[in-house]
Amino acid sequence: KPYQPEVTPPDDNKPFSLTSKATPSKEAKTTTGTKASVETKAPVEAKPPFDDKTIPSDVGQFIIPRPIKMPLIDGNLDDECWQKPSIFRLTTLKGQPIPPETATDIQIIADEKNFYIAIKCLEPNMDKMKTPNREHDDERFYSDDYVEVFLIPGLDPNGTVYQVMINCAGMTWEAKDKRPEAWNPKIEVNSSRNSGYWAIEMVVPLAEISA
Numbered sequence: 001k002p003y004q005p006e007v008t009p010p011d012d013n014k015p016f017s018l019t020s021k022a023t024p025s026k027e028a029k030t031t032t033g034t035k036a037s038v039e040t041k042a043p044v045e046a047k048p049p050f051d052d053k054t055i056p057s058d059v060g061q062f063i064i065p066r067p068i069k070m071p072l073i074d075g076n077l078d079d080e081c082w083q084k085p086s087i088f089r090l091t092t093l094k095g096q097p098i099p100p101e102t103a104t105d106i107q108i109i110a111d112e113k114n115f116y117i118a119i120k121c122l123e124p125n126m127d128k129m130k131t132p133n134r135e136h137d138d139e140r141f142y143s144d145d146y147v148e149v150f151l152i153p154g155l156d157p158n159g160t161v162y163q164v165m166i167n168c169a170g171m172t173w174e175a176k177d178k179r180p181e182a183w184n185p186k187i188e189v190n191s192s193r194n195s196g197y198w199a200i201e202m203v204v205p206l207a208e209i210s211a
Contacts, residue, residue, distance in 0.1 A: 041075035060088050062109050070116060071109075073201045075170065077118050085109055104147070115204045119147050121168075123198045129198070134171045137180045141165050141173040147200060151209045163210050166191065168198045185209075 012102075063086070071079035090104040107118040123129065130145045146167040152159055162183060165173040170191035177184030185208040191200045 011072065018199065032058065062088050064110050066111050067109060069202060070114070070203075071118070073188050073190050074202055075190035075199055075201050077107075077120060077199050077201070081095070081109055081116075082107055082118050082186055110206075113205060113207075115151075115206055117200075117202045118205070119166075119200045119202075120197055121147065121199070124196060126193060126196070127192070129168050131167060131169045134167065134169070136171070137173050138171075140173075141167065144168075148201075151204070164202070164204075166200050166202065168193060168200075170200070 006074045012179065035179045036109065064083050067081045067084075069079075069081060071081050083200055085107045088106045088108075090106070091099060101187075102124065104121040104122070109116045130143065132140075134141060134144065142165075144167040147167050149164045149166075151162040151164075161177055162185075163178070164185075166189055168191055170189050172187070172189055174180060174183050174185055175185070185204065187202060187204045187208065189200065189202045191198060
């Protein structure tokens with residue numbers, strides 16, 4: 001049964017702001033690295049570098065809306081809430097101002113309790129995707145086709161880093177400051193395989209990434 005998160009309708013129409021570092025990794029066409037924070041203030045400038053490989057083209061910024069009706073976390077991106085938010089397309093490889101072989105699109109929405117992420121990975125060779133059966137936090141995750149999301153509350157490059165990897169089967173690996181044993185969040189993830197692309201929907205309670 002698809003997961004339907006509990007949603008608290010917003011009291012106003014103020015948007016969240018997001019400053020993110022979201023770029024594909026050169027190791028895999030469908031891999032993405034994202035470092036982001038959510039706040040209710042006006043957009044702020046990012047504080048690079050997040051690491052030694054970060055370059056200016058790695059850093060982008062966009063506004064996160066707060067629709068009243070949130071998505072059904074089933075891995076399909078046909079929910080009404082995904083039809084209007086801006087699409088953030090990853091246009092360069094990490095640390096290199098050159099385009100990736102295939103596109104990866106990200107959309108984000110949020111309310112007072114949850115942070116919702118939709119990721120669409122274009123893939124012309126869906127029949128060659130690496131999707132072995134994995135246990136949660138399997139150390140062999142890096143050999144799969146996956147997306148990788150980094151969340152940094154407050155965008156402090158020296159602060160806590162929350163990391164989530166999701167493969168195209170919807171299996172996850174999570175870590176806090178690179179230690180999987182330090183973070184087992186109550187997140188919900190689902191994926192779908194489609195003609196020419198695969199997709200992920202994920203909901204992360206904001207309490208799980210508090211600074």
